[in-house]
Amino acid sequence: MSDFSPGQRWISDGEAELGLGTVLNCDTRSVTILFSASQETRTYNTRQAPLTRVQFGSGDRILSADGCQMLVDDSKEHDGLITYIGQDDSGEVRELPEAKLADTMQFDQARDRLLTGQVDRNDWFDLRFRTLHHHQRIEQHSALGFSGPRIDLIPHQLYIADEVARRHAPRVLLADEVGLGKTIEAGLILHRLLLVGRVERALILVPDSLTHQWLVELLRRFSLSVTLLDESQSQAHGSDNPFGSGQLILGSQDWLFANPARQEQALASRFDLLIVDEAHHLDWHEEGSGAGYQCVESLSAEIDGLLLLTATPEQMGLKSHFARLRLLDPERYHDLERFKQEERHYVEVAGAIDALDALPGDTQARTKVDAVADDRDSQALLETLTNLEASAEQHDAARVQLRDALLDRHGTGRVMFRNSRRHVGGFPERRYHPVPLALPSAYRRVVRRLARDEDYLDELLIETGMDHPDVLIYPDAMYRELSNDPLNAEDWWHIDPRINWLLEKLSDDSESGFANKKGLEKVLVIAHHRETAEGIAEGLRVLGGYHAPVFHEDLSLIERDRAAAAFADEEDGCQVLVCSEIGSEGRNFQFCRHLVMFDLPQHPDQLEQRIGRLDRIGQQHAIEIHVPTFEGSPGERLLRWYHDGMDAFSAPHGVGSDLFDAFGDALADALLDDEMLTEIVEETREMFSAKLAERDAGRNRLLELNACRPARAKAVIDAVSELDDDKALPRFVERALDIFGVDSQDLGGDVMLLSPSQQMLDGLPGLAKGEEGFSATYRRDVALARDDIQRLSWEHPLLREMMGRVIDGTMGNSALALLRHPAIPSGRLMAELVFRTHCPAPKRLHLNRFLPPTAVRVLLDESGANLTDKISFTGLSKNVQKVNKSMARDLIKSRHEQLRALLTQGEGEAERELPSIIEAAETRMRAQLDNELARLTALAEHNPAVRDTEVQALKAERAALSDAIENTRLRLDAVRVVITVDAER
Numbered sequence: 013m014s015d016f017s018p019g020q021r022w023i024s025d026g027e028a029e030l031g032l033g034t035v036l037n038c039d040t041r042s043v044t045i046l047f048s049a050s051q052e053t054r055t056y057n058t059r060q061a062p063l064t065r066v067q068f069g070s071g072d073r074i075l076s077a078d079g080c081q082m083l084v085d086d087s088k089e090h091d092g093l094i095t096y097i098g099q100d101d102s103g104e105v106r107e108l109p110e111a112k113l114a115d116t117m118q119f120d121q122a123r124d125r126l127l128t129g130q131v132d133r134n135d136w137f138d139l140r141f142r143t144l145h146h147h148q149r150i151e152q153h154s155a156l157g158f159s160g161p162r163i164d165l166i167p168h169q170l171y172i173a174d175e176v177a178r179r180h181a182p183r184v185l186l187a188d189e190v191g192l193g194k195t196i197e198a199g200l201i202l203h204r205l206l207l208v209g210r211v212e213r214a215l216i217l218v219p220d221s222l223t224h225q226w227l228v229e230l231l232r233r234f235s236l237s238v239t240l241l242d243e244s245q246s247q248a249h250g251s252d253n254p255f256g257s258g259q260l261i262l263g264s265q266d267w268l269f270a271n272p273a274r275q276e277q278a279l280a281s282r283f284d285l286l287i288v289d290e291a292h293h294l295d296w297h298e299e300g301s302g303a304g305y306q307c308v309e310s311l312s313a314e315i316d317g318l319l320l321l322t323a324t325p326e327q328m329g330l331k332s333h334f335a336r337l338r339l340l341d342p343e344r345y346h347d348l349e350r351f352k353q354e355e356r357h358y359v360e361v362a363g364a365i366d367a368l369d370a371l372p373g374d375t376q377a378r379t380k381v382d383a384v385a386d387d388r389d390s391q392a393l394l395e396t397l398t399n400l401e402a403s404a405e406q407h408d409a410a411r412v413q414l415r416d417a418l419l420d421r422h423g424t425g426r427v428m429f430r431n432s433r434r435h436v437g438g439f440p441e442r443r444y445h446p447v448p449l450a451l452p453s454a455y456r457r458v459v460r461r462l463a464r465d466e467d468y469l470d471e472l473l474i475e476t477g478m479d480h481p482d483v484l485i486y487p488d489a490m491y492r493e494l495s496n497d498p499l500n501a502e503d504w505w506h507i508d509p510r511i512n513w514l515l516e517k518l519s520d521d522s523e524s525g526f527a528n529k530k531g532l533e534k535v536l537v538i539a540h541h542r543e544t545a546e547g548i549a550e551g552l553r554v555l556g557g558y559h560a561p562v563f564h565e566d567l568s569l570i571e572r573d574r575a576a577a578a579f580a581d582e583e584d585g586c587q588v589l590v591c592s593e594i595g596s597e598g599r600n601f602q603f604c605r606h607l608v609m610f611d612l613p614q615h616p617d618q619l620e621q622r623i624g625r626l627d628r629i630g631q632q633h634a635i636e637i638h639v640p641t642f643e644g645s646p647g648e649r650l651l652r653w654y655h656d657g658m659d660a661f662s663a664p665h666g667v668g669s670d671l672f673d674a675f676g677d678a679l680a681d682a683l684l685d686d687e688m689l690t691e692i693v694e695e696t697r698e699m700f701s702a703k704l705a706e707r708d709a710g711r712n713r714l715l716e717l718n719a720c721r722p723a724r725a726k727a728v729i730d731a732v733s734e735l736d737d738d739k740a741l742p743r744f745v746e747r748a749l750d751i752f753g754v755d756s757q758d759l760g761g762d763v764m765l766l767s768p769s770q771q772m773l774d775g776l777p778g779l780a781k782g783e784e785g786f787s788a789t790y791r792r793d794v795a796l797a798r799d800d801i802q803r804l805s806w807e808h809p810l811l812r813e814m815m816g817r818v819i820d821g822t823m824g825n826s827a828l829a830l831l832r833h834p835a836i837p838s839g840r841l842m843a844e845l846v847f848r849t850h851c852p853a854p855k856r857l858h859l860n861r862f863l864p865p866t867a868v869r870v871l872l873d874e875s876g877a878n879l880t881d882k883i884s885f886t887g888l889s890k891n892v893q894k895v896n897k898s899m900a901r902d903l904i905k906s907r908h909e910q911l912r913a914l915l916t917q918g919e920g921e922a923e924r925e926l927p928s929i930i931e932a933a934e935t936r937m938r939a940q941l942d943n944e945l946a947r948l949t950a951l952a953e954h955n956p957a958v959r960d961t962e963v964q965a966l967k968a969e970r971a972a973l974s975d976a977i978e979n980t981r982l983r984l985d986a987v988r989v990v991i992t993v994d995a996e997r
């Protein structure tokens with residue numbers, strides 16, 4: 013151990029964070045050191061003090077107590093104290109006694125740590141280099157953000173997510189038919205934007221009944237933890253803005269829309285992305301829009317990104333639909349009449365796209381395409397496609413490009429995405445079972461009187477306080493409202509035959525019953541009113557002893573989730589769940605195949621929403637739709653309208669809103685009149701067929717073509733699969749777990765249990781000392797089949813945390829190892845230097861896709877010869893051996909001068925690589941952005957759905973990226989000293 017003298021500077025080997033220490037006093041046995049920066053004083057035994065003398069040499073940068081930087085040239089020693097000689101930032105020569113070094117000088121850079129003898133374990137250095145390598149690879153990967161989520165790889169979802177997430181500040185309407193995965197698409201977009209840094213804060217607004225489902229889906233499928241905010245949580249934040257309490261805030265629409273003060277706070281809490289589920293409830297009228305619309309309008313004026321989700325965009329009418337499109341892009345959607353005209357033009361565009369398949373031969377097809385392809389690029393592509401001299405490959409390429417160009421330039425899809433079952437395919441059959449029942453006398457009395465007496469309807473409306481036609485369609489509600497009538501003394505469920513029918517079905521063990529040979533079948537019952545739902549549950553309980561939880565809008569969140577969970581439980585769960593209309597919207601009940609429509613909604617879109625609870629991705633069986641109605645009742649007439657007028661039970665057709673707009677009022681008047689109804693059903697049928705044909709030829713066809721471009725979808729799926737099959741992942745995970753102190757135990761079936769060891773480094777997600785840990789697998793299918801197993805991918809929070817800690821911290825940035833090699837004499841030194849690119853740029857530029865932190869390795873021997881290409885990282889790594897830390901420190905101390913020289917030389921060698929790294933990044937960036945810009949500029953000329961701000965933003969982004977890439981610098985990231993020893997020893 014060196015002699016200590018007061019005033020000397022030393023650093024603690026085990027606690028480098030204490031900063032630079034000063035010897036206060038010493039004698040032969042002990043030395044006392046003051047660490048001023050951390051205000052600690054420590055006394056050590058001189059013979060075993062875990063301290064290293066801080067000595068700088070030529071080329072080192074030092075900092076004086078008065079804040080001056082200095083580059084050391086030389087040093088001199090007097091009475092055991094060093095004075096450094098060098099130049100300050102202005103080039104003046106200065107002398108700095110070591111006592112005047114800044115106490116706060118940190119030694120976390122690789123060079124400083126090495127030279128002050130702070131070395132890490134060899135395998136840490138190893139992990140650091142590998143982490144850099146994989147990080148660089150994954151950050152540029154086109155599937156980044158899509159490979160981690162625990163989802164099936166469904167083409168239309170990945171296509172949409174990829175298309176939307178690559179846009180600057182995406183603003184789109186995700187309008188797939190019910191149950192096709194809009195939540196998953198929104199989750200994928202959010203996940204990717206978060207991972208690439210384009211979004212840091214998101215606000216997700218969903219109906220009250222869906223908050224928990226979203227919370228669970230985001231966590232379970234995307235490993236995203238959201239903060240659920242409601243009024244009581246918000247109040248707990250006192251005067252602080254509650255929206256600042258997390259990066260991802262999930263709130264109920266019902267709560268926020270009714271609360272202007274909270275809206276102000278949401279507005280003030282800068283978000284980058286707003287997601288609004290079940291957006292058809294945002295209604296807009298000329299006379300004044302709804303509270304929800306107003307709230308989203310003001311939020312979306314401040315927030316760059318906006319995703320609106322709805323399966324039934326036109327449920328509240330075309331005007332509301334148009335108004336929501338205006339929220340997405342006010343410049344594009346300012347004129348409803350023009351919008352309608354454009355829709356008419358879609359038939360021609362879709363016809364032209366379909367005609368491409370008949371080219372080059374068909375002259376009629378050519379005329380059709382020619383009429384639409386009105387720009388130079390498209391005309392050139394058409395030339396190639398019709399040129400008989402061109403090869404089949406040239407024709408195919410031109411056909412694909414022209415198809416994309418026509419869709420992009422004249423289609424609908426930049427703002428709205430709608431996938432339908434028809435083209436996604438693979439969905440189960442829907443089977444319709446009407447159940448005619450006799451009207452009970454209590455209802456019959458009213459129906460008969462209504463038929464006899466024209467004025468009675470008005471009387472009934474006044475007496476019940478109900479609306480028309482509700483009073484006709486929902487006889488149980490009418491009965492409840494007339495409870496003063498002595499004939500209505502019994503509870504409605506006592507006299508309503510639908511309850512008995514349901515009870516019989518529940519105990520029926522024949523093939524068509526709900527208690528057949530396969531066991532008890534789950535049954536979802538939906539009724540329009542909350543009170544009806546409650547009455548059904550009571551009736552089932554009192555009359556049949558069935559426990560059927562109820563699910564409606566007035567239950568608390570916990571009660572609702574408890575009801576849904578009781579229904580979902582396969583083993584002990586209940587057989588029946590009774591839901592009200594609005595209470596069950598958006599919920600996932602695809603594990604059940606029997607739907608009982610206890611009554612019917614008035615709007616076809618609501619009918620579709622009901623069926624959508626069961627007809628969702630994941631449904632394994634045909635869906636049985638049971639509709640009990642009373643013979644000769646208004647309800648039965650409504651059913652005829654749905655079934656005979658528009659085949660509403662067979663498949664979603666997307667024209668329900670048009671039909672409701674055209675016939676809703678007349679239908680309400682025809683509910684008591686068979687003849688009138690027959691006419692309306694016929695007219696509805698005619699319009700249904702015509703609309704369907706028109707939509708299929710135009711808008712629907714374009715939406716369909718646009719909602720999933722198979723080649724792009726396949727490319728995304730291939731990219732995700734490549735990461736799924738990445739053999740390097742398990743190897744990396746194994747090393748990282750070992751170093752971070754996480755035990756892994758094989759449980760069989762490609763599942764392992766990850767659990768914390770005693771030595772585990774703290775703060776790893778999902779792992780806390782003393783707790784069990786979690787089961788994990790690399791296999792997507794295994795993770796999808798079992799909810800309790802997490803899927804390990806490069807995007808899993810544990811992996812991201814471990815990689816982040818290595819890259820952002822000092823872990824493994826300095827090491828020393830021994831090499832036994834028969835061909836190399838002992839005592840030789842090599843320096844393995846790893847440099848890393850640094851390129852400060854705002855996160856939102858997502859620079860990493862073109863230039864992620866890139867490692868440059870340089871291996872020098874002690875004579876300065878560059879061995880980088882001769883000895884690979886893995887080649888060397890395999891053969892080196894660890895050495896204990898004190899020996900490592902001594903070895904480093906004895907080679908200080910040599911190491912300094914090698915570090916300086918290494919910098920020069922690495923610098924030579926920089927221009928080619930910059931050039932390659934610039935080329936990659938240009939290749940992608942120039943292309944995108946050309947596409948967007950061409951699009952903007954033809955498709956007004958391209959916002960000018962989008963084009964400008966892309967140009968600005970390209971310029972900013974170019975600047976950032978140009979300013980890339982290399983910094984030493986890690987260094988390993990390798991010393992050869994005798995092979996025999």
Ligand SMILES: Nc1ncnc2c1ncn2[C@@H]1O[C@H](COP(=O)(O)OP(=O)(O)OP(=O)(O)O)[C@@H](O)[C@H]1O
Pocket residue numbers: 162163164165166169188189190191192193194195196197322323597598599600624625628629630
């Ligand atoms: N890629 C996928 N992998 C696994 N499950 C999926 C996938 N896509 C959707 N699902 C499941 O299918 C169901 C329907 O998906 P989701 O809730 O996203 O549909 P939606 O279009 O939002 O429905 P709704 O119109 O009713 O709101 C959910 O249970 C969801 O978890």
